[in-house]
Amino acid sequence: MNRFARQKSFYKILAMFVIAISLPAISIGYLAMNYSTAHIIRQADVSSTILLNEKKLYMERQISELVYLTNQIIASDEVWKLFEPNETYPEQAEAMSGVLRFFDKIVSANKHVASLYLINKTKNYVLSDAKYSLDNFYDPEVLQVDVQGDYTVLPPRTGGAIGASNRSLVSLLRTFRNVYSGESMEVAVNIDYRDFSESLEQTRGMSSPMNLLIFDDRDRLILNHSGIEERLLRDQLAQMRNADGTSINRTFGKTDYYLSMTRSDALRWTIVYSQPYEQVVDSTRLLRRVLLSTVLIVLSISLVMAGLFSFYLYRPLAQLVADIRRRTNPASGKGKDEYAMIGSAVNTLYQQNRELQSQFDMAYPYIKQHSVFELLSGKVWDEEKLGAVIQLLGISLHKPHYVVAVLDFENTELTDRLIGDIEAFFLECEESMLLSIMSERRLVAIVNSERDKNELIDLFNRLKLRLNRGDAELTISVSKIFDSLDKLFLAYQEALQLLNHKFFVGKNEMIVSETIRPIVDRGAFYPKQQEQNLLESIRSQNAEKAAAALASLTRTLTELSYSIDYIKYVIFQVCSNLMDALSEVGGKPEEAGIDVQALWKDIHEADTLTRLEALIAAFIHDCMETAAVLKRKQHTETIAKTMDFIERHYREDLSLKEISTNVYLSPGYLSTIFKNETGMTIYDYITQVRMKAAGHLVLDPDVKIQDVALAVGYNNIQSFIRFFKKAYKMTPLEYRRSRKTTG
Numbered sequence: 001m002n003r004f005a006r007q008k009s010f011y012k013i014l015a016m017f018v019i020a021i022s023l024p025a026i027s028i029g030y031l032a033m034n035y036s037t038a039h040i041i042r043q044a045d046v047s048s049t050i051l052l053n054e055k056k057l058y059m060e061r062q063i064s065e066l067v068y069l070t071n072q073i074i075a076s077d078e079v080w081k082l083f084e085p086n087e088t089y090p091e092q093a094e095a096m097s098g099v100l101r102f103f104d105k106i107v108s109a110n111k112h113v114a115s116l117y118l119i120n121k122t123k124n125y126v127l128s129d130a131k132y133s134l135d136n137f138y139d140p141e142v143l144q145v146d147v148q149g150d151y152t153v154l155p156p157r158t159g160g161a162i163g164a165s166n167r168s169l170v171s172l173l174r175t176f177r178n179v180y181s182g183e184s185m186e187v188a189v190n191i192d193y194r195d196f197s198e199s200l201e202q203t204r205g206m207s208s209p210m211n212l213l214i215f216d217d218r219d220r221l222i223l224n225h226s227g228i229e230e231r232l233l234r235d236q237l238a239q240m241r242n243a244d245g246t247s248i249n250r251t252f253g254k255t256d257y258y259l260s261m262t263r264s265d266a267l268r269w270t271i272v273y274s275q276p277y278e279q280v281v282d283s284t285r286l287l288r289r290v291l292l293s294t295v296l297i298v299l300s301i302s303l304v305m306a307g308l309f310s311f312y313l314y315r316p317l318a319q320l321v322a323d324i325r326r327r328t329n330p331a332s333g334k335g336k337d338e339y340a341m342i343g344s345a346v347n348t349l350y351q352q353n354r355e356l357q358s359q360f361d362m363a364y365p366y367i368k369q370h371s372v373f374e375l376l377s378g379k380v381w382d383e384e385k386l387g388a389v390i391q392l393l394g395i396s397l398h399k400p401h402y403v404v405a406v407l408d409f410e411n412t413e414l415t416d417r418l419i420g421d422i423e424a425f426f427l428e429c430e431e432s433m434l435l436s437i438m439s440e441r442r443l444v445a446i447v448n449s450e451r452d453k454n455e456l457i458d459l460f461n462r463l464k465l466r467l468n469r470g471d472a473e474l475t476i477s478v479s480k481i482f483d484s485l486d487k488l489f490l491a492y493q494e495a496l497q498l499l500n501h502k503f504f505v506g507k508n509e510m511i512v513s514e515t516i517r518p519i520v521d522r523g524a525f526y527p528k529q530q531e532q533n534l535l536e537s538i539r540s541q542n543a544e545k546a547a548a549a550l551a552s553l554t555r556t557l558t559e560l561s562y563s564i565d566y567i568k569y570v571i572f573q574v575c576s577n578l579m580d581a582l583s584e585v586g587g588k589p590e591e592a593g594i595d596v597q598a599l600w601k602d603i604h605e606a607d608t609l610t611r612l613e614a615l616i617a618a619f620i621h622d623c624m625e626t627a628a629v630l631k632r633k634q635h636t637e638t639i640a641k642t643m644d645f646i647e648r649h650y651r652e653d654l655s656l657k658e659i660s661t662n663v664y665l666s667p668g669y670l671s672t673i674f675k676n677e678t679g680m681t682i683y684d685y686i687t688q689v690r691m692k693a694a695g696h697l698v699l700d701p702d703v704k705i706q707d708v709a710l711a712v713g714y715n716n717i718q719s720f721i722r723f724f725k726k727a728y729k730m731t732p733l734e735y736r737r738s739r740k741t742t743g
Contacts, residue, residue, distance in 0.1 A: 048260030
């Protein structure tokens, strides 16, 4: 019993090691085995979702192409002629023949398009490869569809032209309506289902086809490559379609499946990727066996090591306890075990040290900061007090030269690491210095050195480069050299004044008095002509010239050494004049996305000339963009008025001067903008309008060609025939005969 009492610390250490090693090992193994399945399922869900989205995007892209094709069909003149009131059978037959030829041309040009239908339920006919009535149309299923929304996509079905072998088709139906007559038609585009589902068969990175299942909102199966029998699927399609999330587990027959799903709103189809659940989580079995073996091996080795460490740790512990008993009152340790004795001794030392440290910590920061502030404020210190403070701060100031530097950190706040790097740098250079934090980004350094001014500037340059390599950007201003601390206040004020020149030289620079020019106040004059040059370049939409004018203005302001406040005043005036110029062309600052109040605030707060120049450059760009938009809008309205005037007066002998007078522009300027906007000259457009009208009039056999020429504005029949032949590739009489023969 006594032997156990003497060695109980050993057993405590052993128990601590066993618990500390075994519990984490067991916990990690348990968590890894339990969460491996969930992780693999999450990974399977992510990869399945990516694959399904690829399939969905492919199918939706196919449908988008079909929608685009229906747009071409609906917009064609051939189709819209069927809405025109055709009083005679030949006219109606000609219009339908035009549609059939148009359909044949589309089918020939698009290898994926199997056939096209134009369905008119009101007039009881369907146009495909020929004209059919609704009752004898060979594909009656498509006639029963009620088109919902912009279009409806039918599931795969068997259909085909008369006399051809049947094949599986996917159809897109779309309804369009004549708003004047109220008559509506439907366009059906049919594509071979094998083309539509071609990319669904194979997937990149997979040796076998995906087990895909696709069904629509009416629970009709579109595709079933899932390996699940249809009779088992029928009862669960609605539940699958309405299920929450992108993955679910379902049992079909005696097999559990992991189903990943996505929905195509464009097709109103649900796409499902099915995988046997056991196949998804199969890899976790091997992982569990590996983890279990690893945990057992690590635990066995850890227990052996715990026994050895416990024995060797106990020996120095026993020696430490013996030393404590010799140096303390023996009665105070009576009845205590080793840990209690060590804890009591450490606690006593800790309390004493804490009291001393607390007193020192309270006094030292105040004394240090207060001492530096007193030095920088210009107050006179007696030699004895100054020596005591310097001794307390732990620095030696016995060298002949002093210099003050102000360090402004531009892209980061001061941290203990940065201050430590600066102290280490001066220590490497064997320079005495005193640092004082003035704000979150400003640091003042008082350096005592034997170096001359140029050497000190080089010293600070090296400090700046080192901090720059650590991604810290800073601006440093350095005062002139002085020889006693009673001049410290003046040197500090000089360094602050130098720092103001950051506005001109930019951030992350070194500023010394030898490299700058003094700022002067030159009264209320600034270069107005340069401002006028800037305004003129903006009015003329010359961005390159505007940039050059702005650079010239800011360069002049800098070279003449104007004060910072006056330079900002000039920029205020330029921006105000720019807004006035924008108003002259009907623009407003808010239309250009300009927040005037925010702009004024940014100009006022700009801390460098580069930042100020960037602000006005952005403002100029916004103004020029808005002026360009207004100018384009005016041109568009002018072109529309010109076209309208020509369409109303093309029968007359029009002249360019007469047309330009109508829109209040010069003939030359109107010709230029018309050509730029439409790609044709005004006379080309007049000819186009006249030829379009002539194409209709010449079809009337009772009207003479000369009368047609006069009706569309040509006094010279030879000129009319020449323009007509150029437009229609035949003379008016040949055109009339060809249309009569076709009709």
